[in-house]
Amino acid sequence: MALRGAFRTRCGLLSLLSQRLPHGNHVRGCVSPFLSTHRRNNSTAPKIKVDFDQTAGVSIMTLQNPPVNSLSLDFLTEFCSALEKLEMDKSCRGVILTSGQPKVFSAGLDIMEMYGKSPERCGEFWRAVQEMWLKLYSSNMVIIAAINGSSPAGGCLMSMTCDYRIMADNPRYSIGLNETQLGIVAPFWFKETMVNTVGHRTTEIALQLGQLYSPTEALDIGLVDKLVPEDQIITTATQTMTKWLAVPDHARQITKSMMRKPTIDKLMSKREPDIQNFVSFITKDPIQKSLGLYLAMLKKRKS
Numbered sequence: 001m002a003l004r005g006a007f008r009t010r011c012g013l014l015s016l017l018s019q020r021l022p023h024g025n026h027v028r029g030c031v032s033p034f035l036s037t038h039r040r041n042n043s044t045a046p047k048i049k050v051d052f053d054q055t056a057g058v059s060i061m062t063l064q065n066p067p068v069n070s071l072s073l074d075f076l077t078e079f080c081s082a083l084e085k086l087e088m089d090k091s092c093r094g095v096i097l098t099s100g101q102p103k104v105f106s107a108g109l110d111i112m113e114m115y116g117k118s119p120e121r122c123g124e125f126w127r128a129v130q131e132m133w134l135k136l137y138s139s140n141m142v143i144i145a146a147i148n149g150s151s152p153a154g155g156c157l158m159s160m161t162c163d164y165r166i167m168a169d170n171p172r173y174s175i176g177l178n179e180t181q182l183g184i185v186a187p188f189w190f191k192e193t194m195v196n197t198v199g200h201r202t203t204e205i206a207l208q209l210g211q212l213y214s215p216t217e218a219l220d221i222g223l224v225d226k227l228v229p230e231d232q233i234i235t236t237a238t239q240t241m242t243k244w245l246a247v248p249d250h251a252r253q254i255t256k257s258m259m260r261k262p263t264i265d266k267l268m269s270k271r272e273p274d275i276q277n278f279v280s281f282i283t284k285d286p287i288q289k290s291l292g293l294y295l296a297m298l299k300k301r302k303s
């Protein structure tokens with residue numbers, strides 16, 4: 001993908017931005033003309049499809065927020081509500097997360113939710129992002145990601161909250177926390193989720209470079225656990241789920257909690273300051289300009 005190439009160049013968008021961005025304070029509604037016509041998915045169709053196999057005790061949650069499953073406020077609200085229902089249903093012991101969109105698992109946080117929005121709206125959005133992470137990372141259910149497409153930034157975060165990650169073996173797909181490439185910063189709980197997944201040193205390199213990995217590279221560093229041909233991703237996830245569900249729930253759940261609790265507690269105790277940090281950071285002029293340029297680049301590479 002052309003964009004992946006751009007992400008990997010040292011003299012990419014970020015250095016361009018550092019040369020061009022003026023310093024400034026808060027911004028309101030700096031929407032550039034091209035964005036006013038930016039196609040949005042305002043459909044009221046369900047953004048999550050849940051197929052529950054009662055016999056197996058497993059649900060498949062299919063993300064269907066076209067075109068790229070970006071994590072908008074509406075999407076996150078619907079996702080959290082669907083996950084909560086499954087969590088409360090004792091007959092559901094496992095969830096497979098996958099995408100109904102071609103080539104993309106999730107494009108990450110919806111950039112339009114962070115661009116030209118009021119501080120109040122940004123705060124509401126960030127609370128929903130936190131909620132998604134908290135619900136997934138602390139779930140008692142076994143959650144397996146069937147990553148059937150690219151999964152940058154928030155999409156990678158979502159995948160990393162799962163207990164096991166199976167990715168389609170397609171070199172055109174990529175996964176990673178590429179926030180710095182947008183001129184933004186992965187917050188501490190994104191960082192800690194990655195440290196818990198691939199270790200400190202790999203995370204240090206990955207986050208500073210905003211690195212996106214091919215499936216093979218992701219497998220090498222342990223960002224995903226298994227690669228399979230795309231048409232085998234759901235059968236492999238189902239087989240893997242059977243293995244995980246063979247372990248007594250209470251023992252597995254206590255172990256999972258023991259591994260994840262320190263990170264969860266840290267966000268729980270800092271939720272409000274984390275929202276304030278996000279709002280004050282994202283509404284700054286240079287950050288808004290950086291996001292605007294990134295959106296323009298996304299748009300331009302299509303033409």
Ligand SMILES: CCCCC/C=C\C/C=C\CCC/C=C/C(=O)SCCNC(=O)CCNC(=O)[C@H](O)C(C)(C)COP(=O)(O)OP(=O)(O)OC[C@H]1O[C@@H](n2cnc3c(N)ncnc32)[C@H](O)[C@@H]1OP(=O)(O)O
Pocket residue numbers: 003038039040067068070103104106107108109110111112150152153154155178179182184185186187277278281282298299302
């Ligand atoms: C003291 C300091 C403290 C600092 C810390 C404090 C706070 C932290 C601050 C900020 C944290 C923010 C964390 C952010 C996390 C994120 O997730 S940001 C999102 C990052 N996502 C990306 O970079 C992905 C960009 N997209 C792509 O690379 C590609 O779209 C693709 C996913 C690979 C799919 O490619 P393709 O199939 O070719 O599709 P198109 O590129 O043509 O896209 C179709 C349309 O979708 C639009 N789009 C794509 N991604 C997004 C997105 N994430 N949000 C919104 N819209 C998106 C794209 O522009 C196309 O639109 P049009 O059809 O042109 O209208």
